[in-house]
Amino acid sequence: MDTVIIDGVTLYLAHPDELNIPLYNKEDIIEQILACWFVLDEKDIPLTPRLVGKPGVGKTTLAYAAAKRLNKEVYIFQATVDTRPEDLIITPVISEDKKIRYVASPIVTAMIKGGVAIIDEANRMSEKSWASLAPLLDARRYVESIIAGIKIKAHPDFRLCVTMNEDASTFELPEYIQSRLQPQIFIDFPSYEEEKAILKTNLPWLEEGLLDYIVKFLQITHEYGEPYSIRDGVSIGRYVLKKLAFLKNNSSNTSKEPLDLLKEAISLILGQQALVYFKEFIENKGKSKAGKPLLYPLD
Numbered sequence: 140m141d142t143v144i145i146d147g148v149t150l151y152l153a154h155p156d157e158l159n160i161p162l163y164n165k166e167d168i169i170e171q172i173l174a175c176w177f178v179l180d181e182k183d184i185p186l187t188p189r190l191v192g193k194p195g196v197g198k199t200t201l202a203y204a205a206a207k208r209l210n211k212e213v214y215i216f217q218a219t220v221d222t223r224p225e226d227l228i229i230t231p232v233i234s235e236d237k238k239i240r241y242v243a244s245p246i247v248t249a250m251i252k253g254g255v256a257i258i259d260e261a262n263r264m265s266e267k268s269w270a271s272l273a274p275l276l277d278a279r280r281y282v283e284s285i286i287a288g289i290k291i292k293a294h295p296d297f298r299l300c301v302t303m304n305e306d307a308s309t310f311e312l313p314e315y316i317q318s319r320l321q322p323q324i325f326i327d328f329p330s331y332e333e334e335k336a337i338l339k340t341n342l343p344w345l346e347e348g349l350l351d352y353i354v355k356f357l358q359i360t361h362e363y364g365e366p367y368s369i370r371d372g373v374s375i376g377r378y379v380l381k382k383l384a385f386l387k388n389n390s391s392n393t394s395k396e397p398l399d400l401l402k403e404a405i406s407l408i409l410g411q412q413a414l415v416y417f418k419e420f421i422e423n424k425g426k427s428k429a430g431k432p433l434l435y436p437l438d
């Protein structure tokens with residue numbers, strides 16, 4: 140573990156995150172994040188953008204993609220309902236030689252090294268935890284560790300971004316924190332072309348026809364306001380591929396049409412009720428329940 144000494148206290152630093160994930164760069168969003176992080180001169184300070192949007196639309200992936208563009212180390216802090224204020228800053232741990240070691244959080248490590256920190260699912264932690272970050276989020280750019288008794292200033296290259304989820308198990312943040320996490324960058328469901336490209340990056344083995352089916356299905360469910368996401372699309376495609384390969388490997392006699400496997404995957408992953416969209420667009424060949432023309436009719 141790397142260490143640094145600040146005001147006589149030795150801090151053990153966190154390791155950067157190296158995610159080996161397939162990336163489709165949504166340039167408009169990445170540009171907005173990078174613009175927030177841009178500084179005009181040495182007196183200017185970066186903004187801390189807040190990525191918001193439905194589950195599974197790519198908030199974490201795009202925050203990481205933007206951070207990687209800066210060619211700096213990226214540190215991800217996963218916030219949870221159990222995150223305590225000191226977890227965000229410095230925690231004491233007992234080492235093997237029975238001494239207390241002060242361990243810097245991923246956020247503090249990024250502050251010291253001039254890296255990028257991402258606080259993921261940031262609205263899962265409480266206001267009490269947020270309060271310890273308030274001075275970091277304005278022009279002061281420092282945090283204080285009560286436990287180690289030191290103040291840590293952010294390196295000028297330090298950048299921060301947070302992602303937030305819109306679901307029931309989150310906290311409403313107080314105004315003074317919200318106002319420090321601006322601007323809000325909203326990530327919407329992707330367009331047909333984007334969704335297809337994202338699925339293709341994740342599932343290069345999937346044949347074009349099946350890929351199109353999955354994207355059409357997802358687009359129709361987005362149109363109806365269902366919460367099915369890219370992540371679900373990836374899981375559906377992955378299951379179909381695995382089942383096809385499994386059946387082939389076991390020279391099984393139960394040969395199945397890829398379309399039936401797709402239905403099986405959708406029903407297992409999203410539940411039986413999701414097949415409504417499937418049947419609907421097969422039976423009505425392009426007309427939705429409400430008589431609205433579907434954006435992507437089957438043939």
Ligand SMILES: Nc1ncnc2c1ncn2[C@@H]1O[C@H](COP(=O)(O)OP(=O)(O)OP(=O)(O)O)[C@@H](O)[C@H]1O
Pocket residue numbers: 161162163164165192193194195196197198199200201260302304337340341369370373
């Ligand atoms: N731009 C992208 N490039 C590649 N894959 C993506 C992209 N966006 C989404 N995905 C796929 O969708 C999945 C969900 O994306 P991600 O975890 O970034 O969403 P999220 O908005 O952070 O979700 P949650 O709200 O659950 O935290 C990823 O695991 C990946 O498979």
Ligand SMILES: [Mg+2]
Pocket residue numbers: 198199200259260302
């Ligand atoms: Mg996420």
